[in-house]
Amino acid sequence: MFANFLIGLREGLEASLVVGILVAYLARTGRRDLLPKVWLGVGFAVAVSLAAGAALTFGPRGLSFEAQELIGGTLSIVAVGFVTWMIFWMARTSRALRSELEGRMAVAVAAGGTSLVLLSALAVGREGLETALFVWAAAQATGSSTSPIAGAVLGLAVAVVLGIGVYKGALHLNLASFFRWTGAALVIVAGGVLAYGIHDLQEARVLPGLNTIAFDVSDTIPPSSWYGTLLKGTVNFSPRTTVLEAIAWTCYVVPVLFLFWRSVRTPAPRPTSNPNPTPDAVSV
Amino acid sequence: MTIARFRVGALAASAFLVPSLAACSSDGGSSENATAVAVSSTADACELGATSAPAGSVKFTVKNDGSETTEFYVYEEDGTTIVSEVENIGPGTSRDMTVDLEAGTYVTACKPGEAGDGIRGDFTVS
Structure with a gap:
């Protein structure tokens, strides 16, 4: 039961953290009226994943391995795009906050309204199919033992509780720290999701280099251990990381973290005479 | 509101279903006669x-x-x-x-x- 619990926790944790931060952000900026959009996205992703997982588990047709990796990999990379948008959306709100114009802050939050549905749907749905296949397999085993489904459901439930914990904790931070730390956390999470997506595409042989390994610490951090589970579930740390994953992670995290950090520390946007156009292009 | 919601829903739906359908048409392994x-x-x-x-x-x-x-x-x-x-x-x-x-x-x-x-x-x- 413990191993099934850990799978459920691993699959649910990251989505739960992202949604927890998103909900805390909306609460902190006085836009609880946008919460239905978040729940619409979450509900949609859960429903589609469970339905597709059931069709593949109980129906006559399976999904080829490449197809499944392709779906997981593509959705992950699209999800990185949306989380990055969220990071800079939050940075913009933070800047508006620092300029002490409440009106500007409300405008900055409102700008993101419709993308919220897609953001929450992707955060939950990017690995939703794999999670649903796991849950249905556990449900199928109920005839011989109920411990797999109990473990799976308990793991997912604990993931949700931890997400609620992040939400509650974020409510107590002062607003400047809130933007700084949740934003930085999201950059690390998104970097992990990108590396994960790259790995899926390498397994599907869309990208090369699956066996060109940057480092392998599987002996020190076994994927099945509880700490391996937590590292995988939160920041998508893979004990056996390919060179391409490591490059993608670094090329994403370093510049985005730099831009984000500069963005939340700068009271107002830089003048247009800025000789370096890249930061402005990204932070739009 | 209803129209906006529908449009976003349709967008989200296509984000999930398009890759799934493309995947099925290529080589969704059939377990019949397997x-x-x-x-x-x-x-x-x-x-x-x-x-x-x-x-x-x-x-x-x-x-x-x-x-x-x-x-x-x-x-x-x-x-x-x-x-x-x-x-x-x-x-x-x-x-x-x-x-x-x-x-x-x-x-x-x-x-x-x-x-x-x-x-x-x-x-x-x-």
């Missing part, structure tokens, strides 16, 4: 009901009889190129993996603990 091979994965063994099959669709039903989470792989003869895999097989659960195999020699592997080279064996398709 050769069934039962696999039992434990801490120190990876037992296959058969180690050969005729060319075509092969349906591996992988049961985790151990206490750690396991994975099941079919590799090309080189032992590194993945032909198909199934992950997240929790203890006590069983997952199906259907794969189209041409005639040739393949390598199967169970990976209890989700790491390492796994417990390997040969699989012949004629």
Whole structure:
């Protein structure tokens, strides 16, 4: 039961953290009226994943391995795009906050309204199919033992509780720290999701280099251990990381973290005479 | 409001369904007429009901009889190129993996603990 619990926790944790931060952000900026959009996205992703997982588990047709990796990999990379948008959306709100114009802050939050549905749907749905296949397999085993489904459901439930914990904790931070730390956390999470997506595409042989390994610490951090589970579930740390994953992670995290950090520390946007156009292009 | 909601819903739906449909049309393995091979994965063994099959669709039903989470792989003869895999097989659960195999020699592997080279064996398709 413990191993099934850990799978459920691993699959649910990251989505739960992202949604927890998103909900805390909306609460902190006085836009609880946008919460239905978040729940619409979450509900949609859960429903589609469970339905597709059931069709593949109980129906006559399976999904080829490449197809499944392709779906997981593509959705992950699209999800990185949306989380990055969220990071800079939050940075913009933070800047508006620092300029002490409440009106500007409300405008900055409102700008993101419709993308919220897609953001929450992707955060939950990017690995939703794999999670649903796991849950249905556990449900199928109920005839011989109920411990797999109990473990799976308990793991997912604990993931949700931890997400609620992040939400509650974020409510107590002062607003400047809130933007700084949740934003930085999201950059690390998104970097992990990108590396994960790259790995899926390498397994599907869309990208090369699956066996060109940057480092392998599987002996020190076994994927099945509880700490391996937590590292995988939160920041998508893979004990056996390919060179391409490591490059993608670094090329994403370093510049985005730099831009984000500069963005939340700068009271107002830089003048247009800025000789370096890249930061402005990204932070739009 | 209703229209805006519908539009966003349709967008979200297409983001999920387009890749799924594209995937199905390419090679969603059908388990009808597939050769069934039962696999039992434990801490120190990876037992296959058969180690050969005729060319075509092969349906591996992988049961985790151990206490750690396991994975099941079919590799090309080189032992590194993945032909198909199934992950997240929790203890006590069983997952199906259907794969189209041409005639040739393949390598199967169970990976209890989700790491390492796994417990390997040969699989012949004629």
